Amino acid sequence: MTEREIKRGIKEISPIDVYMLLPRTNCKECGEANCMAFATKLVNLEVSIEQCPPLLEEEHEEEYNNLREMLAPAVKAVTIGTGDSSVKIGGKFVMYRHEFTYHNPLPIAIDVTDETPLEGSSPSEEGLIERVRKVGDFTYNYIGRDIYLDMIAVRSTSNDPKTFKSAVENVAEATKLPLILCTFDSNVMEAGLAAVKDRRPLIYAATEANWMDMAELALMYHCPLTIFAPNNLTLLRSLARTVIEYGVEDLVLDPGTFTGEGLSDTVNNFTMIRRNACKGGDELLSFPLIGTPITAWAGDKAPEDVVAWREAYTASMLVSRYADLLIMHKLDGWVQLPNVIWRFNIYTDPRKPVSVETGLRTFGKPDENSPVLLTVNYALTYFTVESDIKNCGADCYLIVADTEGISVESAVAGRYLTAETIADAVKESGIEQKVNHKCLIIPGMAARLSGETEEELKDEWRIIVGPRDSSGIAKLLKEKWPPKEEE
Amino acid sequence: MSGDEKDKPIIKFRPKLMEMISKFQELELEDVEIDVGELEIQLQPGVVAPQIPAPPIQKAVAPAKAKPTEIMQAEFTPLVMEYPGQIAEVKLGATKSEGGTRGNTIMIGGSKTPAFYSFEGPLPHKPMVALDVFDMEVRLPKAIRMHVKEVMGDTAAWAKLAVEKYGADLITVNLLSTDPLIKDASPAEATKTVEEVLQAVDVPLIIGGCGDPKKDPLVFEKVAEVAEGERVVFSSLTLDMSDAGLLNGVAKALNDHGHIALAFTALDLNRAKELNRKLYEFLPKDRILMDLTTAALGYGLEYSFTIHERARMAALMGDSELQHPVLSGSTNAWAAREAWMKMGPEWEPRLLRGPIWETITALNLLLAGVDLFMMMHPAAVRTMREVIEKLMGAGKAKPEKIADWVNVRM
Numbered sequence: 001m002t003e004r005e006i007k008r009g010i011k012e013i014s015p016i017d018v019y020m021l022l023p024r025t026n027c028k029e030c031g032e033a034n035c036m037a038f039a040t041k042l043v044n045l046e047v048s049i050e051q052c053p054p055l056l057e058e059e060h061e062e063e064y065n066n067l068r069e070m071l072a073p074a075v076k077a078v079t080i081g082t083g084d085s086s087v088k089i090g091g092k093f094v095m096y097r098h099e100f101t102y103h104n105p106l107p108i109a110i111d112v113t114d115e116t117p118l119e120g121s122s123p124s125e126e127g128l129i130e131r132v133r134k135v136g137d138f139t140y141n142y143i144g145r146d147i148y149l150d151m152i153a154v155r156s157t158s159n160d161p162k163t164f165k166s167a168v169e170n171v172a173e174a175t176k177l178p179l180i181l182c183t184f185d186s187n188v189m190e191a192g193l194a195a196v197k198d199r200r201p202l203i204y205a206a207t208e209a210n211w212m213d214m215a216e217l218a219l220m221y222h223c224p225l226t227i228f229a230p231n232n233l234t235l236l237r238s239l240a241r242t243v244i245e246y247g248v249e250d251l252v253l254d255p256g257t258f259t260g261e262g263l264s265d266t267v268n269n270f271t272m273i274r275r276n277a278c279k280g281g282d283e284l285l286s287f288p289l290i291g292t293p294i295t296a297w298a299g300d301k302a303p304e305d306v307v308a309w310r311e312a313y314t315a316s317m318l319v320s321r322y323a324d325l326l327i328m329h330k331l332d333g334w335v336q337l338p339n340v341i342w343r344f345n346i347y348t349d350p351r352k353p354v355s356v357e358t359g360l361r362t363f364g365k366p367d368e369n370s371p372v373l374l375t376v377n378y379a380l381t382y383f384t385v386e387s388d389i390k391n392c393g394a395d396c397y398l399i400v401a402d403t404e405g406i407s408v409e410s411a412v413a414g415r416y417l418t419a420e421t422i423a424d425a426v427k428e429s430g431i432e433q434k435v436n437h438k439c440l441i442i443p444g445m446a447a448r449l450s451g452e453t454e455e456e457l458k459d460e461w462r463i464i465v466g467p468r469d470s471s472g473i474a475k476l477l478k479e480k481w482p483p484k485e486e487e
Numbered sequence: 488m489s490g491d492e493k494d495k496p497i498i499k500f501r502p503k504l505m506e507m508i509s510k511f512q513e514l515e516l517e518d519v520e521i522d523v524g525e526l527e528i529q530l531q532p533g534v535v536a537p538q539i540p541a542p543p544i545q546k547a548v549a550p551a552k553a554k555p556t557e558i559m560q561a562e563f564t565p566l567v568m569e570y571p572g573q574i575a576e577v578k579l580g581a582t583k584s585e586g587g588t589r590g591n592t593i594m595i596g597g598s599k600t601p602a603f604y605s606f607e608g609p610l611p612h613k614p615m616v617a618l619d620v621f622d623m624e625v626r627l628p629k630a631i632r633m634h635v636k637e638v639m640g641d642t643a644a645w646a647k648l649a650v651e652k653y654g655a656d657l658i659t660v661n662l663l664s665t666d667p668l669i670k671d672a673s674p675a676e677a678t679k680t681v682e683e684v685l686q687a688v689d690v691p692l693i694i695g696g697c698g699d700p701k702k703d704p705l706v707f708e709k710v711a712e713v714a715e716g717e718r719v720v721f722s723s724l725t726l727d728m729s730d731a732g733l734l735n736g737v738a739k740a741l742n743d744h745g746h747i748a749l750a751f752t753a754l755d756l757n758r759a760k761e762l763n764r765k766l767y768e769f770l771p772k773d774r775i776l777m778d779l780t781t782a783a784l785g786y787g788l789e790y791s792f793t794i795h796e797r798a799r800m801a802a803l804m805g806d807s808e809l810q811h812p813v814l815s816g817s818t819n820a821w822a823a824r825e826a827w828m829k830m831g832p833e834w835e836p837r838l839l840r841g842p843i844w845e846t847i848t849a850l851n852l853l854l855a856g857v858d859l860f861m862m863m864h865p866a867a868v869r870t871m872r873e874v875i876e877k878l879m880g881a882g883k884a885k886p887e888k889i890a891d892w893v894n895v896r897m
Contacts, residue, residue: 097789098797113896142785155893182893204893208558230886233563241561246554262884263877267854268605272565280566298892309843313870316847320792320854329897333834337825338784338847345789354754354790380786384824406753407786409822413698414753415727448668469824 007281010093010100013070015039021063021070023054042071045093045103074278075324077104078224078250078288080151080202081178087150089252089324090288095278097350105347106319107150108339109180109327110135111294113157114167128167132174134331140340143383144390147340153204153294153327154192156183161191168195180204180327184228186213193221202226204290204327205254211239215246223250226290230256231265233272240284251287252325259296259314266314267321274322291315291323308335315339319346355405356382360429364395368436371396371481373466373473374422375443376403376411385470392474397434401425408445419452426457439483441476444468565606570803574598574858575772576612577747577812579657579718580691586716586745590689593656595776595858596812601799602856605881613879614853616860616871617657617693618649619818622672622680623664628827630841631863642680643687650688653865654872659693659722660684665706666697674709681710685717693720693749693861700727704737711737711744722814722861723751723778726762738769749814751778754790756798760808772811776859781815783823784848791815792855799856812858820848821863842866850874 019039026034030051032041041047049055049067056064077091087107094100112131120127126134138149154171156164168181172195179201181192189203200221205228206214218225225248229236236255243251255269256262270289276282296311308330315326319342328336355377363386375385377400389396401421403411411417426432426440438461442450450463464483467476576597581587597611622642627635634653638645642660649655660681664672681694694710696703707721721741728734741748748770752759759777766775779798782791795813802809820826826844827837834840845867849860853875862868877883 096796096800098793111897115896157894157896159894184891184893211558212556230889231884232886233565234561235558237561237563238558242555242557242559245552245559247552256884256886256889258884258889261877262888263874264603264605264879264881265884267603267878268881271604272563272606276563276566279568282566284561292889292892294897295889295892297897298889298895305839309839309846309866309870312843313846313850313874317850317854320851333830334836334840334843337834337840338843341785341825342788342847342851345785346792348789350789350793354787378787380782384786404753407782407822410753410780414725415698415700469828471824471828 007072007074008070009074009278010043010045010071013043015043017070018042018067021067022052023060023063025054027054029053042067045071073103074281074286075274076250076287078252080107080180080200080224082198082200085176085178085199087178092274092278092324095274095322097346101349101351102347104324105343106324106326107178108315108336108343109151109153109325110149110331111153111155111182111327111329112167112171113155114160114164115157116167118170128170129174131331132171136175136177138331138336140337141387141391142341142344143380144387145344147344149336149340151178151180151325153180153182156185156188156192159183159185159188161188164188165191165195168192172196172199178202180226182327184210186210186217189214190217193217193223197221200224202252202325204228206239206243208235208239211243212246215243215248218243218248218250219246224252225250226252226254228254228256230254231258231262231269233269236273237282237284240287244284252290253285253287254290254292257292257295257314257318259293259310260300263314263317267317270318270322288324289322290325290327291318292327293318294327294329297329308332311335312338316342319343352379353405354379356400358400358402358425360431360434361386361398361400362396363389363398364393366395366397366434368434369482370435371441371477372399372431372435372439373397373441374399374401374425375470376401376406376408376417378403378405378407378411381407385473388470388473392477394473394477396477397429397431399425399429399431399440408443412446412449417446417449419449419456422446422449422453423456426461437483438462439464441466443470444472567607570599572803572805572807572810574799574802574810574812575775577773577776579615579720579747579859581716581718581745585718587718588685588689589691589717591691592718593691598799598856598858599803601796601803602854603878610879612858614858614860614875615656616862616868617659618653618655618868619659619661619695619861619863620645620649620684621661621663622677623670625663627863628821628841630827630838631821634865643683646684646688650690653868655690655868657691657693657720657859658684658688659695659861661695662706663695663697665699665702667699667702669697671702674706677706678709678713681714685714691718691720693722695722700725700731701733704728704731704733707737708740711740711746714746715744718745718747720747720749720776720814723749724762724766725751726758726765729762729765734765735769738766742770742774747774747776749776749778750811752780754780754782754787754794756794756801756809759798760806763808763811775811776814777809777811778814778816781817781819781848781852783820783826784844784851785823785825788848788851792851795852795855795857813856814859814861815849815852815857816861817845817849817852817867818861818863820845846870853878 022035032038073091073093075090075092091104116128182204203225205226227239258266273285277286293311293315312335403416441464444467447465574596580589580592600607646658662677664670750762826841842864
C-alpha cells in the first residue's frame with residue numbers, strides 16, 4: 001500500500017470543500033448564479049474547473065492545482081490516440097457503480113495480425129482491410145443511439161519488424177480508429193511505432209523481460225504503455241513502480257485474463273487491483289485495466305463456437321469487474337452485441353430514474369386521424385418504443401401510462417397495468433380533444449386486458465392489440481391503420 | 488524561456504515540496520522497514536518519489552533523474568475488509584428424515600463477503616440453478632422450445648427432463664394456468680400438478696404463482712398444505728398481497744407447513760425491507776429469500792445489477808433486513824428482443840444469440856451476489872454451472888498458458 005494519505009473519494013468531498021478553493025466572487029462568468037452553485041455542480045462532475053475563468057488566472061494557480069488534485073479520479077484517465085481519433089480510458093472515481101457513476105465507457109478493440117493478407121485470396125478468407133473495415137462498420141441502434149466497436153489491436157504473429165511495420169501502415173491507412181500495437185519484441189514494436197508516429201497507439205506490452213526497452217519506446221514515441229504480468233500482482237506493481245521511475249506516466253495494467261482454469265484468479269485480480277486503487281489509494285495500481293478475453297483462443301482446441309462463447313461471456317464479466325479496455329477476437333454480431341449493450345448500460349448514470357414522465361407524447365406531425373398508441377413509463381420500454389416509432393417515421397400520439405417504472409409484461413402480471421390504469425391514462429392524456437376517432441393501440445404483452453379495458457372505457461373506445469414487440473409497430477400501422485369500420 | 492521564468496515555478500512550489508519531504512521524514516520514523524538507500528534517493532532535492540503525483544508545472548522543470556536499470560520491487564498486499572454482517576443460510580428441500588421426500592437438500596446463502604471475493608474468504612455455499620417448467624403450453628422462443636417441445640403440456644415429464652437431461656438443481660413449477668385471465672385453474676388442480684412433480688423428481692421445488700395477488704394466496708395455501716414439510720420455495724410473496732389483506736394468511740400457512748417464502752419487490756430496497764418486516768411476523772429469517780427483480784440485458788439489467796450490489800453490500804455492512812439469499816429470474820433475459828428476434832445475417836445465428844443473452848444476464852447477477860437462479864436454456868444453464876465451479880476455486884491460473892497470447896495464430 002502507498003505511504004501517501006488515502007485520497008478522499010469523490011462522494012466524501014462536499015461542495016463547501018470545493019467552494020473554499022474557488023475565487024468566491026460570485027462573478028457568474030461560469031454561467032452559474034454564484035460560486036456555491038458552481039461548487040455543487042463540480043462535486044457532481046457536471047462542470048469542469050476550467051469553466052471558471054478567474055480560477056485559470058495566475059493568482060489562483062495554487063487553488064487550481066489543489067482542486068485538480070481534489071477532484072481527480074481514483075483511477076487515472078489515459079488517452080490513446082490523438083485528436084478526433086482518440087479514446088479516453090479509466091478515469092474511474094469509484095469502485096461500485098452505485099457509489100457515484102462510472103466514467104469513460106470501456107472501448108472494445110478487435111485484433112488483426114500482421115500475417116493476414118491484405119486482401120483475402122478467396123471469398124471465405126477475410127483480408128486485413130476487410131476485417132478492419134468490418135470493425136469500423138459495426139454499428140447497432142440501441143434505444144435510439146448508435147453503438148460501435150472502438151479500436152484495432154494489431155498483433156505481430158510474424159515477429160518480423162518489416163512485416164509488422166507494413167501491417168501497421170496498412171491498418172493506419174484503412175482506419176482512423178485508435179490503435180493498440182501488440183508484440184513482446186521491442187524491435188518489432190519499434191518498427192510498428194515508427195509507422196504511426198503521430199497516432200499515439202497503446203503499446204502492448206512491457207513484461208518482466210522487456211520492460212526497459214518498452215519503457216524507452218513509450219518515452220520516445222509519447223505513447224501509453226501496458227504492463228503485462230499474468231497472475232502476478234507483485235510483479236505488476238513492481239513493473240509499474242519501475243517504469244514510472246523510468247519516466248513513463250500513462251500506464252495500463254494487465255494482470256492477465258484467464259478464461260478457463262484461472263477465471264477465478266482473473267476476477268479476483270481485477271477486483272483486488274481496483275479495491276486497492278479506489279479504497280486504498282495505491283498509486284502504483286491507480287491505472288486503467290485491460291482485459292483480454294481474446295486469450296480464450298490461445299492454445300484452445302475446442303470448436304470455434306465454444307471458444308467464441310467463452311470469449312463472449314468472459315468479456316461481459318470483465319465489463320462488470322473493472323476492465324477499462326478489452327481486446328477481443330471474434331467479430332460476430334452474437335458475440336459483440338451483448339457486450340456493447342452491457343457496456344452501454346453499466347456506464348449510464350445510476351442516479352437516473354428507472355421511469356420516464358407519464359402523459360401524452362407526439363411524434364412527427366399527428367392530426368385528428370393519427371393513430372394513438374399506449375406504452376408504460378419504464379424507461380427502457382419507453383425508449384425502445386420511442387426509437388421504433390421514430391425509425392418508422394409514423395405521425396402518431398403515444399400515451400405513457402404510469403406503471404411505477406415497470407415493463408409491460410411485469411406490469412400486467414403484477415397488476416400495475418390494468419384496464420383501470422389504461423382508462424385513467426387515456427382520460428388524463430386529453431387525447432379525446434385531439435383526435436376524432438376512438439381507437440387505442442395497446443402493447444401485445446397487454447393483449448388480455450383488451451376486453452376489460454373496453455368495458456372500463458364504457459365501450460366508447462375500441463382496443464387494437466399491437467405487436468408483442470414494438471419493432472412490429474411499423475407493420476401494424478401499415479396493415480391496421482386506419483382501422484376498418486366496425487362490422 | 489528566460490532564466491527567471493524557469494526559476495519561478497520552483498520557488499512557487501517549494502512549500503509543497505517541503506511538505507512532501509516532511510511526510511517522508513515522518514514515515515522514516517514510523518516504518519522501520521523502509522530501505523535506507525532507497526530513502527536517500529527519494530530525498531534528493533528535486534527528485535520526485537514514485538508514489539507522489541507531480542503537479543504538471545513542477546514536472547516540466549524537474550532535473551533529469553537516473554533511470555532504473557533493474558526492476559524495483561513493490562510488494563502487493565490486497566486491501567481486505569471486515570464485514571460485520573452475514574447473509575442467512577437457507578435450506579431448500581427436505582429429505583425423508585427431515586420430514587419431506589426429496590433425495591437431497593440444498594443450502595444457499597451464508598456469505599460473509601461480496602460474491603467471489605476469494606481474497607477475502609470463500610463462499611460458504613455454491614449458487615444454484617433451478618429450471619423453469621410450466622403447467623400448460625406456453626409461447627417460448629424457438630431456441631428454448633426446441634429443447635422442451637416433446638414434454639410441453641406434461642408438467643411432470645418436463646420436470647424429469649430438466650433434472651435428468653439438463654441437470655437442474657431445483658425445479659420451478661410455474662402454475663400459469665391458475666391465472667384468472669388465462670385458465671383460472673383451481674387451487675385443487677394446481678395441487679395435483681405439484682403432487683405429480685413431487686413424484687416425478689426428487690430435487691427441491693420452487694412453486695411459481697401466476698402473479699395475481701388475490702389468486703396466488705389461495706393456491707399457495709392449498710399447495711403448502713399438501714406439500715407439508717418439503718421446504719418448498721413459494722414464488723412469490725408481495726406487498727400487493729399485503730395491500731389485498733392476504734399476505735399474513737399465506738405467510739402463516741408457509742410457516743405452519745414448513746416452507747420458504749420468496750419476497751418479491753420491484754427494484755426498490757426500501758420496499759424489500761418493508762416486505763421482509765411484514766414476513767418476520769410469521770416466518771423465521773432462515774425461511775425467507777428475496778427476489779429484487781431481474782431485468783433483461785438491454786432492458787434494465789444495469790438497474791438489477793446495481794440494486795443487487797447495493798443490497799449485498801448493505802447486508803454485509805449490517806443491515807439485517809437485507810441479510811437474505813437472493814434469487815434471480817434470469818429466464819427474463821428472453822424478454823429482450825435481441826434474444827429472439829430475427830435481425831439480419833450479421834447478427835446470426837439466433838440459436839446462439841438467445842442463450843448467450845440469458846447466460847450474460849445471469850452471470851453478471853452472479854457477480855453481484857445472487858445465490859439462486861431460475862433459468863431455461865440448456866446451454867446457459869451448463870455455462871452457469873461451469874463458471875460457478877471455476878469461480879469457487881482459486882489459484883489455478885497458469886501464467887504460461889497466456890504468456891505468449893500475442894503470437895498465437897487464431
